[in-house]
């Protein structure tokens with residue numbers, strides 16, 4: 009079976025700016041997939057190519073096996089998009105906007121009205137159905153964009169920063185809705201700058217930078233590449249770094265109540281570390297492991313050393 013999304017060597021330039029510079033990756037059917045990258049990495053450009061809003065310069069993009077240009081209609085009808093920027097007919101009641109949208113994608117009028125009502129209920133703004141888009145609050149606008157993406161019952165739901173600037177409660181509501189849709193079989197492509205959100209929701213993430221994919225992996229796999237910290241509380245803390253050798257440990261630091269140990273993959277060094285400490289005569293009272301977050305790994309992968317230094321100078 010064809011994957012939900014296949015991107016191969018996609019290229020797009022705006023003048024001198026290479027928005028996409030050989031972007032390639034695949035999203036399997038049914039996956040909850042995250043597309044992460046700093047501002048300007050090319051995420052929205054990629055999404056706009058998938059839905060036919062931007063014409064690529066080179067490479068191929070397919071949705072469920074349909075080429076996004078040659079089989080535009082087939083590809084587009086399978087996608088529901090909640091875009092990063094608001095682009096809504098402002099002058100109609102929002103339920104009408106949804107009915108038009110469904111109609112445009114070939115849904116008959118009676119069914120379109122039903123679907124519009126259902127989508128508004130799903131995102132919790134059914135009581136606002138007769139209001140214009142302009143008169144919704146910021147959070148309601150985000151909800152509405154999700155409803156509009158859902159009204160065509162898409163196989164692939166694309167969410168471009170759906171929770172930017174929304175409150176904690178709404179973020180959790182939106183998570184619940186999209187997790188349910190994914191559990192029911194909808195493939196999801198999510199971009200977000202809340203790395204924690206990707207960590208919590210996504211089966212796999214692609215980290216992109218400067219128009220290319222740097223890495224594709226599960227959040228857990230990526231975290232295991234970061235450095236973890238193990239805080240060991242000892243009954244008899246040492247005066248200086250103890251004379252022990254443990255594979256995987258990068259650094260030992262003496263603290264008032266024990267040791268702070270930095271390691272790659274903290275879970276696996278812990279048994280060896282404890283054994284070595286006890287063999288060297290230390291009594292371990294407590295062990296606290298703080299794993300690297302996806303955010304730390306993400307920052308390491310997407311910000312070259314030089315730029316990071318420049319930012320420090322600016323601060």
Ligand SMILES: Nc1ncnc2c1ncn2[C@@H]1O[C@H](COP(=O)(O)OP(=O)(O)OP(=O)(O)O)[C@@H](O)[C@H]1O
Pocket residue numbers: 022025026027045046047048049050051052053054092
């Ligand atoms: N219509 C356009 N005209 C000129 N340049 C553009 C246009 N659209 C995008 N770009 C440029 O292409 C690059 C990629 O932009 P894009 O919007 O795809 O990034 P993004 O990863 O979505 O970023 P963000 O996280 O800020 O949303 C940027 O340098 C941007 O300025």
Ligand SMILES: [Mg+2]
Pocket residue numbers: 051052053092168
């Ligand atoms: Mg964007």
